[in-house]
Amino acid sequence: MKSVKSLSRVVIENLIFFIVLVVLSFLLPRLIPGSPIYGLADNTHVLNMSVPEEVLSRYKEYYAPEKTLAEQFILNVEQLLKGNLGYSFHFGLPVSDIIKGRIGWTLLLSISAILISTMIAVSMGIKAAMKKGSFMDKLLVFLVILMEAVPIFLFGLLIQMAFAYKLRLFPAQGAYSIGMDHETPGFFMDALKHSVLPLMALTFSQTPSFLLLVRNTAIRVKKEPYVEMAVYNDIDEKTIKYKYIVKNCLPELIGKLNIHIIYAIVGTLFIEVIFSYPGMGELMKIAAGARDYCLIQGIFLLTGLYGIAVNIILGFLTNIIFPRMRA
């Protein structure tokens, strides 16, 4: 009974977030003074190139600037329910199609980076916590703090320079070789080879803060009476490490993972641009550069939806795994 109550609470909370998201994506572009939505009818020259009549009429149909705000909102919600995110005039394609083609690449990159950095952070963080105060631990903490201050694009640039331009071990740009057939088995290897460097940069930037969190949480858990009791009872170290310590660090770890996964779409921005990776980050850059309004709104909505979905799933997970975390 209690679990059903707290699960439904998670759903209701996220429903509110969803409504706020839709309202924000509707109102923000319309309330900003001098918004281009209202000026578009007079200004057909976007980026010094005239927009074809057909695109403009689709655009007007979607935003309907001549109607009242309430009517526009109803129209907007109707379109969203149909899955219509508008029409990109830069690509000349529906926004949803463009995003569909790209989101996979980004998720592939960021989810594998999260998996790798989680494995590194947990194994090394626990090790450092067990030997707290040793030389290795101090060195690790120092390196981690140093790495935390380095912005992600510096990692990307340095890795690209070293491994792609100087050593020529891996390709520097793209997600696959141009002209590669998507059906052949060689394509998989090719894509894998292309993803090594961006993956490396992402992992480098995500691991430090995660490692520090694991270490500090594990040190706190290590002082709990049940762990000390286990040590006195001569339970072997492996069991203590994984059954007693890691398991009780999980709430913090899931909290951190939540943030990482939510930033999975936006966080790859710099890396994708540096490595010309055809994902959402690069799309964002193109959309912003071309002032492709529908596309930017679409990306915003989708990132928000994705964040809410992640929030629901992880909320459920925490509820099921840790009954004591229930609000």
Place this chain on the structure above:
Amino acid sequence: MNKAALLIALIMLLISLLSPYIAPYDPEDFSFDSLMPPDEEHILGTNSLGQDLFSQLLYGFRFSTIIALVSAFISTFIGTVLAMLCSYYGGWVEAFIMKLTDFFLIIPEIIVIMLFSVFAGPGLYNIIAAIALFSWSKVTRILRTKSNLAIKDEGAQYTLLLKGNLADVMRKIWPQIYPAAATMFVLQCSKAILYEANLSFLGIGDPTVKSWGRLIRQAMDYEGLFFEGAYLWWLLPPIACIVIFVGAMSLISFDMNKETIR
């Protein structure tokens, strides 16, 4: 540690104030040879348009610090006021404001900032507004606990008892949460610099606002950046400036942290 970071921050501020006087050339002047490596006349060489990179970097100090300071001030102000409203009204007002801060935990701030600044169009004020309006959530989340404690204090409670209005209570709470607010301001500064770099990197914002982020973007747009070694004096200096600025800010806040946010 603290003093060194403070000194670095002061020097950076001084450079940004004095940049028109110490810059050897006009940053927009493109009459020099293009892509010159560093020498005595051009300390950091020139870019592909033939502009002096050292002067551009110095002017970059100006734009970046203005954006950082002003937007951090506004966002800290918004965040602090909302936190105080939370503890004064409590109830549904507090619940509503806290839900709003939760919203920004789920929707990355940068994407809201991006949406706003694309539709707002170019301009220094629009960049500042975009960053300031959507990055206050963390300030509120941290300061609310502080002001909830402060309002239980005798001074604030007497004011409430004497039917003091919102402004009176705020005046009583402020001295208690001021140290935490100052720490948050420093943290907001480094956040604002990074958000601005993100926006410039995406090409949003004003092309005439030559901040560090814009310099990075210009360097990245040049095709032969890595083949001719130009990245050493074109790309790395603005990145180094951002790293030093953010590093100094986090060191300062780290030391302030010890006494305030616990």
